[in-house]
Amino acid sequence: MREHITELSYLVAAVLFILGLRSLTRPDKARQGMQLAAVGMLFAVCGTLIHHDIVDYRWIAGGLVLGALIGYPLGMWVPTTALPQRIAISLSFGALASVLVGVSEYYHAFHGGREPLETFRMAALGFEVLLGTLTVTGAFIAFGKLQEILPGRPLTFPGQNVANGVMMLVALVLLVLVVIDPSRTSAFYSMIALAALLGVLMVIPIGGADMPVVVALLNSYCGLAAAATGFALGNSILIICGSLDGASGFLLSILMSKAMNRSFSNVLFGAFGGGSPATAVGAGTTLPVRSISAEDAAIQLAYASRVIIVPGYGMAVAQAQHQVRELAELIEKRGGEVKYAIHPVAGRMPGHMNVLLAEANVPYDKLYDMDEINGEFPQTDVALVIGANDVVNPAAREDKASPIYGMPILDVDRAKTVIVLKRGMAAGFAGIENMLFHAPATSMLFGDAKASLSKLVTEVKAA
């Protein structure tokens, strides 16, 4: 009887989760849908609490309270600019939970001794622990890089890929050994140690701008680890959720790597921040740069009838989204039309710019995807680029020798005039010269994005 209630609660939860995810296809229904999903979670948890194996509720109660105390600030207090690292750390937590369940199961089988683990369960458990541990440390390093505790640039050493490959191989051999004979506890625990090290070494060489792919990929791993836990425990809801999560992460990482025109393996093993010397910056000659004052830029914006704003990571760093919205409203008040062009990999995680702008009260029907808006640049009076670089670099379209050649970009260079807000002339993440900044139609407004935008707001008001 009890078991049926548990299973039923899982079924309800699974349906509500899928409905919740489906609601995310519509921004106006999404909130309601996700609240339903939260109710589904409650069902699943309550259904589990009546499980007949559970005899002692003290540790459970303590864990739930402590978890809620940690989760609340992670949900309510984290600023939207810090979302990428927030997601990374929670991927680490999620994988940690899977790993610990796996280790606890394994430990129980060998030291508390119930029935010996069947080969299949052991394989699922081993796979789960291997993938989970790798995600725990990998996501933690990603968190460190995004939070800038660790240097964001790629850290590489010679023979890195070979070393990682060998370690991966050894970890897999250990996994096979444990599956053949589960009583090889030392092989099991060395596999965990090796996986932890591998997670670190795999993410360390990945540069900041590649983070969207990595975070999405880790999301997928975290899901697969959860699904493997489900196989190991024979628990259907874990399998369902793990595979939903895995599918989502997988899909996002494909979309992200497409948006950068790079393959998975290139992102994971390429570490292309090495600044390929082939396209050495300007080949020694200094290219012309036209800098503009805030007053002149404001005049251009004030009298423009069509403006497209292109936000990039620089806007997030400067936390300038509110000033952007203020400026856009002023232009609209003067009769201009303002749209926002969002590149899929702008920022440090999928969809980051959209959330930042939504936070600043920019209505979401003014945010356009790359494909929707690229045709409109030729009719645009002013394209305002805020802290974006590689995603607007025309070399991706024109220069076959460029390392980013083939990457889909926003065709900002086709706008009638371009104003670029930038801190200085430093090259972007890819270390490549951006000809957009030297084009005759482009003027550069140097300085911190937030300060520049505030000046623009004042000047447009006065114009």
Added chain:
Amino acid sequence: MLILELYIFVLAAFVGYMVISRVPPLLHTPLMSATNAISGISLVGSLVAAGSHRSIVATILGFVAVVAATSNIVGGFLITDRMLKMFKRDEPKAKTPESK
């Protein structure tokens, strides 16, 4: 039993792929935090590990897993809701307080 579990896995992956491929890029960040919250479902495994009195080691591992999974569920659903609340349509300009 195993084949049944494989069925569940493959079918759920299909459903996931179908549903999620229709989520617009606009909502990709909430999607990530939502799947994150949902993956906190590993709590159900952790609860059993923490509460079934097997050995002190298994219980403590389970306890830490409960903490990690719960914080993901609570934090994940809250942050998703907070984000989704921000997405608004362009309404016929209600009297917004003039910019300071």
